[in-house]
Amino acid sequence: MRWGVLQFPGSCDERDALHACSLLGEARLVWHEERDLSGIDAAVVPGGFSYGDYLRAGAIARFSPAMEAVAEFAGAGGPVLGICNGFQVLCEAGLLPGALLLNESTRFTCRQLDLTEEASGHLVTPEGHQVTTRPLSIPAKHGEGRFWAPDDVLDALEANGQVAYRYAPGQNPNGSARDIAGVRNEAGNVVGLMPHPEHAVDPLTGSTDGLRVFEAVAAAGVPA
Amino acid sequence: MAKARVLIRPKEGILDPQGKAVERALPALGFEGIEHVRVGRMVELEAEDPARLAELCEKLLANPLIEDYEIERLDGAG
Numbered sequence: 311m312r313w314g315v316l317q318f319p320g321s322c323d324e325r326d327a328l329h330a331c332s333l334l335g336e337a338r339l340v341w342h343e344e345r346d347l348s349g350i351d352a353a354v355v356p357g358g359f360s361y362g363d364y365l366r367a368g369a370i371a372r373f374s375p376a377m378e379a380v381a382e383f384a385g386a387g388g389p390v391l392g393i394c395n396g397f398q399v400l401c402e403a404g405l406l407p408g409a410l411l412l413n414e415s416t417r418f419t420c421r422q423l424d425l426t427e428e429a430s431g432h433l434v435t436p437e438g439h440q441v442t443t444r445p446l447s448i449p450a451k452h453g454e455g456r457f458w459a460p461d462d463v464l465d466a467l468e469a470n471g472q473v474a475y476r477y478a479p480g481q482n483p484n485g486s487a488r489d490i491a492g493v494r495n496e497a498g499n500v501v502g503l504m505p506h507p508e509h510a511v512d513p514l515t516g517s518t519d520g521l522r523v524f525e526a527v528a529a530a531g532v533p534a
Numbered sequence: 535m536a537k538a539r540v541l542i543r544p545k546e547g548i549l550d551p552q553g554k555a556v557e558r559a560l561p562a563l564g565f566e567g568i569e570h571v572r573v574g575r576m577v578e579l580e581a582e583d584p585a586r587l588a589e590l591c592e593k594l595l596a597n598p599l600i601e602d603y604e605i606e607r608l609d610g611a612g
Contacts, residue, residue: 365575366597373594402597409600416551458548458600485549 311335311528314350316376316396318342323357323508327393330508330524345375352389352528353380355396357452357506367410367454368398377403390500391527394452397492397502406493406502407467408459413452414485420451422516424478425491425505429471431498432529445478446519450491450505457486457493457504464488474501475523498530536584537608542596543574574601578608 313331317324317339324339331337331354340347342360347353360371371377377399384390384405392400400406413419424445427433433441459467464487467473475492482489484504492503507520544550550572557571577595581587587605596603 365595369594369597409597411548411600412551414549414551416555456549460599485551 312349312351313337313354314340314347314352315354315356316340316342316380317356318358318360318371318374318376320360320362321356321358321395323393323395323506326506326508326511327354327356330511330520333511333521334524334528340376340379342371342374342376345379347376347379347383347388350383350388352391353383354527355380355390355392355399355502356508357394357396360395360399363395363454366398366402367395368400368402371395371399372403381405384495384500387497387499389527389530391524392500392502393506393508394455394504397504398454400500400502405500406495407463407472408457408490408493410454410504411456411458412454413456413483418451418453419455419483420449421483422447422449423481423483423505425475425503426478427475427522427526428473430474430494430526430530432526446475446507446510446522447517448505448507448510448520448523450483452484452504455484455486455504457484457490459487464490467493470496472496475503475505494530501527501530535580535582537578537580538584538587539606539608540577540579540587540591540595541574541604541606542577542591542601543572543603545600545602548600 476489494501507523510517510520552573553571591603
């Protein structure tokens with residue numbers, strides 16, 4: 311598995327993402343001006359403050375050559391993971407539904423929290439049984455992480471199984487609609503979440519649950 | 535070049551915590567009776583082809599899912 315981790319001016323979590331990916335295969339950085347993703351089996355759009363978060367978080371990054379390449383890659387079924395700012399970029403690019411708004415508290419939040427996984431391909435056995443999971447302990451750190459979409463879109467996301475992760479009851483740190491922490495596209499190969507699985511891949515930092523998120527992405531798509 | 539101003543505001547019904555924070559600060563400053571404060575954004579620009587401003591707003595200046603925008607021409611033209 312060869313991973314490509316995008317890097318924009320203002321990214322700050324690409325090194326941890328690169329490290330997480332390297333635990334599951336080969337990994338390299340993709341500078342925002344690069345247009346060529348050939349040889350890459352999965353793409354990660356990392357956290358940070360791409361292009362200074364000017365205008366709206368993720369609004370400018372979506373027009374970068376690397377993101378154009380990611381859009382094509384995703385269209386061809388390639389697995390894509392967006393983390394925090396990367397999630398915002400994927401929503402701005404229209405690759406994921408909804409938008410991320412200023413936290414209800416107006417404060418930047420930074421804490422370890424529990425995420426629950428929702429049903430998806432990798433959580434269902436070949437016999438069709440749901441795999442039992444425990445909550446994932448993963449840190450979240452963001453100022454604009456309140457997931458929002460119109461009610462009819464939220465209903466459709468739930469009906470289609472596009473809600474990927476929820477904050478455990480009582481742990482919603484930002485006022486996200488229906489405790490949604492992450493969503494996937496209809497095809498299931500693009501997923502984004504606000505918390506940071508790449509910061510939870512080594513026992514040194516208290517949890518390795520983040521690896522499960524990367525494994526799920528690897529399992530979700532058909533390499534382009 | 536055509537001068538224009540674009541006003542961008544959070545859509546009706548979407549919680550605007552920034553507006554709420556401003557609203558909550560007002561009574562302490564002696565401003566009573568101010569309600570429904572909403573904070574948006576204003577962009578001033580000059581355009582060679584003002585006919586394309588709406589497209590520019592849809593694609594970049596505003597996120598139509600969460601924001602409404604208004605284009606105001608500053609040179610007297612429609």
